[in-house]
Amino acid sequence: MTRILTFAVGLAVVIASGVVYGDWTQRWQESTALESAAAKLQSLPEQVGRWKARPADLDREALDMTGAKGWWVRRFTDERTGSSLLVILLCGRAGPLSVHKPETCYTSAGYTLAAAPVHYTIRADSEAAPAEFWTGVFKKPEVGGQQLRIFWSWYGLGAWRGADNPRWTFAHLPALYKLYVIRETNGRPERLDDDPAAEFLRRLLPELSRTLSAP
Template sequence: MPPSFQSRQIPIAVLLAITIFSGVVHGYLDGRWASQDARIEQVDLLTQIPAEMGDWRLMNEKPLDDSAQKLLRCYGSTTRVYQNVNTGDNVTVAVLLGPRGPIAVHTPDVCYTSQGTKTHAPRSVRSFNTDQGKHRLWSIDFRQGGERSPSLSVLYGWSSGGDFSAADNPRFWLTEDLYKLQVAGPITGSATKPSEAFLKAFLPHLEKLIR
């Protein structure tokens, strides 16, 4: 005897509730309902990053390109190139503020490998301690073209307003917004990579703007 409509109501209601709940959870994790207006002050602070820090000087600054902006849905961002006045080394730094979901899931190992580079070794954690904080960033080196040795160093991590962290799953942090910091620079064979030297000068300034 086929089940009656009434007997089907409970399974249908349960399925509907699960569907709605999963949609709400996904939307929350993706930052779908986050308001940009509430972040204006935070976004404005990113414009206050200094043009000169120790041996490093700002060479140029450019906005996030349209495709990246659409993908990450940033409230605000800055992408800059700094040069060391003593060595001539250039590094590129990006600071992004946006909804937790999109900001958390796009990592350099995905982005750079899609452009033809290859990771040289598994990522590791680098520590950068300042007077105000203890930052931990992922570090990963890349080989470009047919190189046998890595020539590009990238460091990155996330913050919800405090120290930057080399997190595995920042998408599940109990916060609506995330900052993402990413620095890329050459590997020159010197004892300290330019990207790491830059961060030592940069982080004390940045942490004052995001706390």
């Protein structure tokens, strides 16, 4: 009898903690905050300075696997230089968007990391807090294989953060955004500050922040 009672008490604690965690992370319900956050993706800019956007195709199944409620996918091209970037902005519950990282997704697609990802800070607006990003180079191992420079960050509570532990950092938020900016490189070493994607982000982030933080 004692063993049964102990088991029952333990099970009740597990269930209760699961309900609390599920409520904290919005696992059990679609919140109105999430619906509102996803709707803002319809109001994002189609031109940023000399960078002009066009819709980009991305596998729907891959997007669904991220757990996103909505997404904005564009191919931005610099009309002067011809540089091209793939921009993916996802909106969803914090849990799913925290666990899908390029280190996992791209390595499972046959890419290898040239080096460990590093933090990179972008100062896009003198009146706003610096934006924190992760960035890394992913490449196909074969000779002449594609090489990609990827920047990624999360947006919540009015700030872009390259969190070390995003699942814990953002767990309490009812909605979260995750941004990827991807550029195919020529394989030659270059300073991050000179990367066209970094210059693009300095222009894009104030536009995104204004829209995503609007009531």
